Amino acid sequence: MLVPGSAEGRLLRLKAPISLWGGINPRSGVIIDPRHPDYGTNIAGMVLAIPGAVGSSSSSAIMLELLREGTAPAAVIMGCADAILALGVLVSIELGHPACPVLEVKLTALDGVSEGALLRITSEGLILRP
Amino acid sequence: MTLNLTTEDRALLSGGDGEATALAMRILVSAAELLRARSLVQITSAHIDGCLYHGDGGVEFAETLVAAGGQVAVPTTLNVGALDLLHPGSVRADQSKTSMARRQMDAYVSMGAQPTFTCAPYQIGHEPGVGEQIAWGESNAIAFANSVLGARTERYGDFLDACCALTGRAPLYGLHIAKNREAKVVVDVTAVPGALKDQDVFYPVLGTWLGLEIGREIPLIVGLPPTVTRDQLKALGASAASTGAVALFHVLGVTPEAPTLDAVISKDGPVRQIALKPDMVRRALGRLTTADAAEQIDAVAVGSPHFSITEFEALLKLIRGRCFAIPFYACTARDTLRDLERRGDLHVLREAGVEIVADTCVVVTPILPESGSVLMTNSGKFAHYGPSNTGYDVVYGSLEDCVESALTGIVVRTEGIWSW
Numbered sequence: 001m002l003v004p005g006s007a008e009g010r011l012l013r014l015k016a017p018i019s020l021w022g023g024i025n026p027r028s029g030v031i032i033d034p035r036h037p038d039y040g041t042n043i044a045g046m047v048l049a050i051p052g053a054v055g056s057s058s059s060s061a062i063m064l065e066l067l068r069e070g071t072a073p074a075a076v077i078m079g080c081a082d083a084i085l086a087l088g089v090l091v092s093i094e095l096g097h098p099a100c101p102v103l104e105v106k107l108t109a110l111d112g113v114s115e116g117a118l119l120r121i122t123s124e125g126l127i128l129r130p
Numbered sequence: 131m132t133l134n135l136t137t138e139d140r141a142l143l144s145g146g147d148g149e150a151t152a153l154a155m156r157i158l159v160s161a162a163e164l165l166r167a168r169s170l171v172q173i174t175s176a177h178i179d180g181c182l183y184h185g186d187g188g189v190e191f192a193e194t195l196v197a198a199g200g201q202v203a204v205p206t207t208l209n210v211g212a213l214d215l216l217h218p219g220s221v222r223a224d225q226s227k228t229s230m231a232r233r234q235m236d237a238y239v240s241m242g243a244q245p246t247f248t249c250a251p252y253q254i255g256h257e258p259g260v261g262e263q264i265a266w267g268e269s270n271a272i273a274f275a276n277s278v279l280g281a282r283t284e285r286y287g288d289f290l291d292a293c294c295a296l297t298g299r300a301p302l303y304g305l306h307i308a309k310n311r312e313a314k315v316v317v318d319v320t321a322v323p324g325a326l327k328d329q330d331v332f333y334p335v336l337g338t339w340l341g342l343e344i345g346r347e348i349p350l351i352v353g354l355p356p357t358v359t360r361d362q363l364k365a366l367g368a369s370a371a372s373t374g375a376v377a378l379f380h381v382l383g384v385t386p387e388a389p390t391l392d393a394v395i396s397k398d399g400p401v402r403q404i405a406l407k408p409d410m411v412r413r414a415l416g417r418l419t420t421a422d423a424a425e426q427i428d429a430v431a432v433g434s435p436h437f438s439i440t441e442f443e444a445l446l447k448l449i450r451g452r453c454f455a456i457p458f459y460a461c462t463a464r465d466t467l468r469d470l471e472r473r474g475d476l477h478v479l480r481e482a483g484v485e486i487v488a489d490t491c492v493v494v495t496p497i498l499p500e501s502g503s504v505l506m507t508n509s510g511k512f513a514h515y516g517p518s519n520t521g522y523d524v525v526y527g528s529l530e531d532c533v534e535s536a537l538t539g540i541v542v543r544t545e546g547i548w549s550w
Binding site: 002021022026033054056057058059060061062064065067068081083084086087088090091092094095097 | 153156157160161164165179180182184185186187188190191194267269285286287288289290375518519
């Protein structure tokens, strides 16, 4: 687990890596990058599975904004670890704002789980289907 | 692999140097663990990218550090903010955004960082030496410090840059370690005509191609002339760090870590070889213009990275007493602006219609006219970020082309040099 914690939410798999900065509106949680295949989708409250993060290091600032605004995902599952995204969560914790668990997991582990399925992340880093 | 902390590291962590340093140290240690660093490394300077306003969280973070008594532990420069503090009113923002953006910039200054507000600290006297361990943010500054100066930094962004500055430490990983700085790709540009390689306009195009082609790998470029200028290398790195995540490039016979092939090429595993061909250059060139059919432009912007004094000298030579018909923005550091004033050049630029933007730039904050739709630039970075950040379509050209086009508003582009 990159950032420990427990959470519950519905699975949202992004089809491509994303840069939070310029990619997501922190006020709404909606994907605003018109070049992203999931353009228009809202990530708020979802268990977000992403292949990886790309782009600006300002993405940690956007992660903090999402957590402060209540528009963050319930949890993030990353195919490839990314310190920039996790850093935004660490700062949110330091400032007394909400956090969300961030896990590094081979995304093939989610094969067979249908889109929108309810998932529970345990504080031990297990992904369960309640 | 566990992170080994020294006695001094632990003392900072437990509050020996105050609560702000302890907070910064907690974040730094967590990040170092995420990055699988084995230890922390002492740094000699920091460049903080986190003074640019993205939302109230950034202000809260900086002011929390200030309230806890935060002071930088090493000489620290600041990247651009969201406001031009020297020309109030040039940025379109409501009262609340202006006030928050100002508070974010002020907070870092009150922690002892120098109010440089430039993305190119290396051209206003902040030049770490070969092998110096530093923690810099801002992708072009990172690429320049690693590549052209031979200093050692990873890609630090918001929050971590400040934590490094306050603790005087960085995670020891990645490009901080000599072994990880070796080239695994050789890019051969020998076939490119010398006449093209002498032109500034070639380097943003080369950088654009390089970033797209190699992503985050470390290239060795072979075949650039020893006369390549710092401004050209700056433009190359900035473009490569925009389209890719290039944080270090070597140029054989030019950059400090690449005196010979042997000195810089990785000995572990295969080294990829790419020869630059005309179609690759043309594709990269094409990508820098999104308004292909545009005959008219609404504005010109130069200075990403911030314009250097030598670039201003070139601009002054091209102006020759003429006057622009459309807005012409030149983004630069306040230090460079002071130099221009001292030399008596500032009024010449202003008379021609050059609007100097200091402390910030036209793609990070709303400055370009709301009514316009096409921007011409000689900057690969402006050409890359312009469309998504400003809503303007872009036309790429040389500085000469930008000046000639701004005299009438009609696009002038020199195409001949690209055919080889």
